[in-house]
Amino acid sequence: MSREVLEKLKARFPDAVMETHSMFGNDTAMLKRESLLEAMRFLKDELKFEMMVDLCGVDHLPEIPRFEVVYHLKSMSRGYRVRIKVRLPEDDPVLDSVVPVWKGANWYERECFEFYGIKFRGHPDLRPLLLYPEFQGYPLRKDYPHKQRQPRLPLLKPERR
Amino acid sequence: MGLETALGDNWLTTKLEFFINWARKYSLFQYPFVTACCGMEYMSTMCAHYDIARFGAEFTRFTPRQSDLLLVVGTINHKVAPVLRKVYEQMTEPKWVISFGACASTGGFYDNYAVLQGIDKIIPVDVYIPGCPPRPEMVLDAFLKIQEKIQKTRLLESK
Numbered sequence: 001m002s003r004e005v006l007e008k009l010k011a012r013f014p015d016a017v018m019e020t021h022s023m024f025g026n027d028t029a030m031l032k033r034e035s036l037l038e039a040m041r042f043l044k045d046e047l048k049f050e051m052m053v054d055l056c057g058v059d060h061l062p063e064i065p066r067f068e069v070v071y072h073l074k075s076m077s078r079g080y081r082v083r084i085k086v087r088l089p090e091d092d093p094v095l096d097s098v099v100p101v102w103k104g105a106n107w108y109e110r111e112c113f114e115f116y117g118i119k120f121r122g123h124p125d126l127r128p129l130l131l132y133p134e135f136q137g138y139p140l141r142k143d144y145p146h147k148q149r150q151p152r153l154p155l156l157k158p159e160r161r
Numbered sequence: 162m163g164l165e166t167a168l169g170d171n172w173l174t175t176k177l178e179f180f181i182n183w184a185r186k187y188s189l190f191q192y193p194f195v196t197a198c199c200g201m202e203y204m205s206t207m208c209a210h211y212d213i214a215r216f217g218a219e220f221t222r223f224t225p226r227q228s229d230l231l232l233v234v235g236t237i238n239h240k241v242a243p244v245l246r247k248v249y250e251q252m253t254e255p256k257w258v259i260s261f262g263a264c265a266s267t268g269g270f271y272d273n274y275a276v277l278q279g280i281d282k283i284i285p286v287d288v289y290i291p292g293c294p295p296r297p298e299m300v301l302d303a304f305l306k307i308q309e310k311i312q313k314t315r316l317l318e319s320k
Contacts, residue, residue, distance in 0.1 A: 144274065151239050153243055
């Protein structure tokens with residue numbers, strides 16, 4: 001349905017759009033991270049995607065590049081939905097923040113930062129959102145040991161292993 | 162008009178310890194520390210269908226300082242663990258703890274970085290209720306077990 005959105009995006013940013021597909025009706029564009037912010041501004045201002053529905057991180061551990069950030073956008077006025085993906089390398093997981101475009105991205109980016117360690121350049125207040133302050137590491141990364149616990153209190157007896 | 166009419170000017174003898182424990186076990190003031198879906202089963206136990214008032218425990222107190230039974234109902238994670246410990250420490254003696262449901266007792270199926278694997282890692286527990294969530298009958302059974310335990314308490318032995 002919103003394939004024309006993908007066509008417009010490709011026409012406007014021929015170098016930034018690496019790949020598009022519309023599998024199961026989900027129109028998806030893979031972008032280069034350097035041009036993400038510019039493309040998002042275009043999507044919001046020209047193509048009227050007023051709402052950022054979701055932002056989440058993905059860790060594809062053995063693959064290179066390792067991390068991925070997925071954005072789901074919706075146009076309230078035109079009824080379109082589109083999905084934008086950006087891949088990030090393991091040694092430099094930094095991405096431009098989209099908070100200047102959609103203010104609602106603020107907490108999503110904080111959550112993505114604390115669980116995957118993906119840093120959002122230009123975020124106004126990149127602090128952990130859900131985890132307690134003394135928590136070390138990024139728990140949703142695939143290489144976080146799944147038995148590792150970080151209790152805040154001395155325990156009366158050890159936890160089961 | 163009551164029992165004294167039937168008994169007349171008679172005596173009733175008992176042991177002080179028995180009497181105090183009897184009084185305590187039929188006036189349990191609970192503090193429900195409800196964090197998850199087990200709370201729904203707790204509510205149905207409290208309300209008219211299962212009616213925990215029959216066992217003298219109908220009153221919830223939303224301050225730990227006025228309660229003597231702590232019900233930990235639901236998943237406790239590491240983030241909230243210090244709060245639970247503080248609530249327990251603020252309760253006055255004598256006090257008892259029921260661990261309500263699989264998550265509070267063992268962590269349940271949340272075997273991950275966030276969830277405390279059973280509240281007995283941070284506070285002492287008297288009765289565990291298994292189940293995900295437990296049926297109200299099991300909650301009533303746990304109350305009866307707590308009352309049994311209270312009745313058996315030796316008052317002169319210091320804790």
